[in-house]
Amino acid sequence: MGETINKQTPISSDKNILLEAKNLTHEFDYKLFENINLTLEKKESIAIIGISGSGKSTLLNILSSLLKPKFGEIIYNKEDIYKSKKKRLLNIRREDFGIIFQAHYLFRGFTANDNLEVATLLSGNSIDEELLKRLNIDFVLKQGVGELSGGQQQRLSIARVLTKKPKIIFADEPTGNLDKQTAQIVMQTLHEYIKENDSGMILVTHENELAMQCDKVYKLENLELKELK
């Protein structure tokens, strides 16, 4: 009898689920993946690895509301985001999703501080001085974005995303421009953020070491997501 109860007990309760990808299929010139499923829970980090061209960034674009898949659903807050009205999709992207891509969309004609202010205005949150110190960019706030190094720009874009207090972080090679030590600080900051804020993170990376620091690791290979951890 006990066995039956165990079998019926869900591994994760619905209220812990942040995002679900169901039966995703996508292709451009060639098929990238077919019938992929993925679930992200609160406080969880997921890494996606795979060879160049396997479709990792495409998958992240689909998960993060930027690209409609050929087939399949992305369920967030019990709704398929790609079936939502355009305005609703934009609101989810703007308010709940924190998208960290290498081509960080900073406003280049403005100062670092102006860029953070935009996030505070949109979200109603204030700038987290501690976070800026941690990321070692607290001393560049008055500088123009164009005067910052690539790595400083990357950390500024991460600070801007976190200022929004997103429910889910989507990060594509977020430490690509950074030395090993700084990359580690950034990853630690992201992991702490999701634990402290009941958020989740999906990370695409080439670096196995960073991937293995995540709770789950999947490899995109032969059209499938294989669970490595």
Ligand SMILES: Nc1ncnc2c1ncn2[C@@H]1O[C@H](COP(=O)(O)OP(=O)(O)OP(=O)(O)O)[C@@H](O)[C@H]1O
């Ligand atoms: N918007 C697009 N239009 C047409 N083809 C695309 C588009 N975006 C990606 N592709 C193609 O899809 C394939 C997968 O690209 P993607 O960037 O998802 O791979 P990746 O695994 O992230 O690669 P990398 O590790 O090199 O960043 C590539 O062949 C790429 O040229």
